[in-house]
Amino acid sequence: MEAIKGLFNLVADPRLFFLLSVVALVLIVWKREAFAKLSVGYGLMGFLTAFFLFGLFDENFVLIIAKPDNVPIVALIFLVVFFTWYSMREAVLNDQRVAAGEDVIEKQESDRVWVWPDLVYTELIALVLCSAVLVVWSIALEAPIEQPANPANTPNPSKAPWYFLGLQEMLVYFDPWLAGVVLPSLIIVGLMAIPYIDTNPKGNGYYTFNERKAEITIFLFGFVILWSSLIVLGTFLRGPNWNFFGPFEYWDVHKLEALNNVQLSEYLWVRGAGTALPDNILVREGVGILLSLAYVTVLPVLLAKTVLKRYYEKMGPTRFYVGAFLFLMMLSLPIKMFSRWLVNLKYVVSIPEWFFNI
Amino acid sequence: MAKAKSIQPQAGALERAWNWLTETQIWTSVFRHDAPLNDRNRVLVMLSNVFLHLHPVRLKKHGVRLRYTWCMGGLSFFLFLVLTFTGVLLMFYYRPTLEYAYSDIVGLREHVPLGIMREMHRWGAHAMVITVWLHMFRVFMTGSYKPPREFNWNVGVIMLVLTLLLSFTGYLLPWDQLAIWAITVGSNMARATPFLGYEGPGASLLAIGDVQLIHAADDARFALLGGTFVGEGALLRFYVLHCVALPLVIGFLMAVHFWRVRKDGGISGPL
Numbered sequence: 034m035e036a037i038k039g040l041f042n043l044v045a046d047p048r049l050f051f052l053l054s055v056v057a058l059v060l061i062v063w064k065r066e067a068f069a070k071l072s073v074g075y076g077l078m079g080f081l082t083a084f085f086l087f088g089l090f091d092e093n094f095v096l097i098i099a100k101p102d103n104v105p106i107v108a109l110i111f112l113v114v115f116f117t118w119y120s121m122r123e124a125v126l127n128d129q130r131v132a133a134g135e136d137v138i139e140k141q142e143s144d145r146v147w148v149w150p151d152l153v154y155t156e157l158i159a160l161v162l163c164s165a166v167l168v169v170w171s172i173a174l175e176a177p178i179e180q181p182a183n184p185a186n187t188p189n190p191s192k193a194p195w196y197f198l199g200l201q202e203m204l205v206y207f208d209p210w211l212a213g214v215v216l217p218s219l220i221i222v223g224l225m226a227i228p229y230i231d232t233n234p235k236g237n238g239y240y241t242f243n244e245r246k247a248e249i250t251i252f253l254f255g256f257v258i259l260w261s262s263l264i265v266l267g268t269f270l271r272g273p274n275w276n277f278f279g280p281f282e283y284w285d286v287h288k289l290e291a292l293n294n295v296q297l298s299e300y301l302w303v304r305g306a307g308t309a310l311p312d313n314i315l316v317r318e319g320v321g322i323l324l325s326l327a328y329v330t331v332l333p334v335l336l337a338k339t340v341l342k343r344y345y346e347k348m349g350p351t352r353f354y355v356g357a358f359l360f361l362m363m364l365s366l367p368i369k370m371f372s373r374w375l376v377n378l379k380y381v382v383s384i385p386e387w388f389f390n391i
Numbered sequence: 392m393a394k395a396k397s398i399q400p401q402a403g404a405l406e407r408a409w410n411w412l413t414e415t416q417i418w419t420s421v422f423r424h425d426a427p428l429n430d431r432n433r434v435l436v437m438l439s440n441v442f443l444h445l446h447p448v449r450l451k452k453h454g455v456r457l458r459y460t461w462c463m464g465g466l467s468f469f470l471f472l473v474l475t476f477t478g479v480l481l482m483f484y485y486r487p488t489l490e491y492a493y494s495d496i497v498g499l500r501e502h503v504p505l506g507i508m509r510e511m512h513r514w515g516a517h518a519m520v521i522t523v524w525l526h527m528f529r530v531f532m533t534g535s536y537k538p539p540r541e542f543n544w545n546v547g548v549i550m551l552v553l554t555l556l557l558s559f560t561g562y563l564l565p566w567d568q569l570a571i572w573a574i575t576v577g578s579n580m581a582r583a584t585p586f587l588g589y590e591g592p593g594a595s596l597l598a599i600g601d602v603q604l605i606h607a608a609d610d611a612r613f614a615l616l617g618g619t620f621v622g623e624g625a626l627l628r629f630y631v632l633h634c635v636a637l638p639l640v641i642g643f644l645m646a647v648h649f650w651r652v653r654k655d656g657g658i659s660g661p662l
């Protein structure tokens with residue numbers, strides 16, 4: 034019992050958690066034929082159910098899971114896992130049909146049917162089921178109401194609504210101007226840009242993986258790993274002072290975590306060159322600034338000339354550079370994560386004088 | 392117009408009652424055709440009913456399959472309707488002022504026996520956030536954002552943002568600890584907006600001589616909260632956004648969205 038809990042607490046550590054989710058995604062994409070099996074789907078759902086049932090016997094676990102506002106996130110975990118599996122399965126099945134020289138299922142089913150009754154009844158049933166779930170849920174679980182608002186009494190932890198907890202989790206690695214303003218805006222811009230950047234004419238209107246490998250992998254990485262799993266992390270595994278707590282751990286307000294993060298400038302000047310930090314801000318942060326600029330200007334050009342040359346030629350300069358910029362901004366989060374975990378790097382550029390930290 | 396049915400004397404009472412009912416002027420004024428049991432009436436029902444006419448008359452078979460659409464777009468719309476309905480009921484009881492907001496919510500539980508409208512509204516809102524995400528996920532996985540549906544994907548992204556904003560503005564209204572601190576954490580971000588937030592990079596550059604143009608009482612966060620902290624101004628602002636402005640905008644965009652689904656050739660499918 035305790036050993037299993039210990040294991041889960043260990044695995045839930047943000048570093049392992051993130052690493053394992055990336056490994057899982059790689060496996061899903063790479064071994065998709067195996068992943069698409071029915072038994073895997075049942076297995077996943079069974080495992081999740083067993084995990085939550087097991088957790089119900091642990092008071093710390095129940096304390097977090099049973100918070101009324103956290104219940105939807107339990108549902109979210111099941112739904113995201115299920116639909117990831119389901120859509121990959123549909124894609125793999127279609128790919129197998131194509132490989133066998135058949136049409137995709139959507140093509141096979143392209144004869145027309147009457148909306149009444151074929152569609153309206155499906156809609157009616159969906160609507161009735163949805164209402165039933167909502168009514169039962171509402172009767173079973175009261176909406177929370179806590180103490181009246183008191184600006185003088187800050188709860189610890191203070192959390193944003195759950196759908197923004199992925200962004201709040203980014204605050205660990207980025208300053209608010211990036212985590213709270215620039216990156217969210219870029220997520221929106223990035224989503225809106227997808228149809229204009231992705232010019233692959235295939236895979237329009239049916240499930241497929243083989244015809245859209247890169248697109249689907251990137252999207253799954255963004256939606257399932259960066260967005261959904263960070264929400265789960267932020268909701269269930271972040272306690273007082275935004276410290277990490279395993280799912281079976283008590284949220285101890287006094288838990289201390291060593292903060293020994295170091296700025297890049299300190300690495301270079303103090304530890305590297307053995308001098309004091311220069312007074313001139315631009316000299317002090319020069320390397321970091323150049324690195325950051327190079328990341329968004331030089332790196333895309335290099336990519337276009339080397340590994341991604343094929344894409345550059347297919348997409349043309351505008352699409353390629355806009356796409357590469359957005360993609361690199363997305364990757365900046367895992368890069369920041371790993372540099373924090375591996376070398377305790379705090380900021381690449383640190384100019385608190387101007388509220389400018391990267 | 393429905394054709395008069397011959398009333399067979401030997402038919403059962405139920406059938407005779409039904410035939411009588413469907414021939415009254417009231418009935419025929421509402422329903423302009425017989426039950427959609429034959430092809431002609433299946434066309435007419437779609438064309439003459441304002442709610443059903445969002446649909447085409449006929450549809451490719453894969454498009455009605457749950458396995459293709461997961462019905463997530465439809466459920467998002469349905470949940471939006473549920474939220475509108477329950478929200479209106481809540482507005483009967485709720486006053487957005489520091490004095491009343493909290494006690495009105497508590498009173499809701501005490502004065503409305505067996506009431507679950509607040510629950511329906513809150514859980515429905517959470518559910519809608521999830522269904523909209525899954526809808527987007529489905530649309531991506533079937534590649535349905537590709538031409539000619541690029542624009543509708545964009546309308547969708549904006550509605551996704553609006554859904555989150557609706558949820559966020561509603562979160563403040565109970566005016567309890569959960570509410571104001573969640574909104575405080577969320578809105579503190581605006582303080583760091585480049586140039587427009589007073590703790591954002593570049594804001595200090597916007598100055599005329601010694602006078603700072605951007606400070607705590609005029610920056611992006613102030614505009615959001617109507618104050619320098621989450622107080623009375625924020626409550627009123629969020630209330631108006633939540634109950635009037637955002638629902639109107641998203642409702643309008645839904646109309647555009649559904650129209651475009653039809654105009655882009657109906658549910659996507661292989662060409």
Ligand code: HEM
Nearest residue numbers: 460464465467468527535543544547548550551657658659
């Ligand atoms: C407020 C939320 C939304 C509502 C009520 C809504 C509703 C719908 C409905 C009812 C459909 C018909 C097909 C289906 O049910 O899947 C649809 C299709 C579509 N939606 Fe949405 N939607 C919403 C948000 C979004 C979002 C966030 C996106 C994308 C980012 C999006 C993009 C699309 C596209 C591209 C189609 C056409 C799909 C096809 O033809 O296969 N929608 N939407």
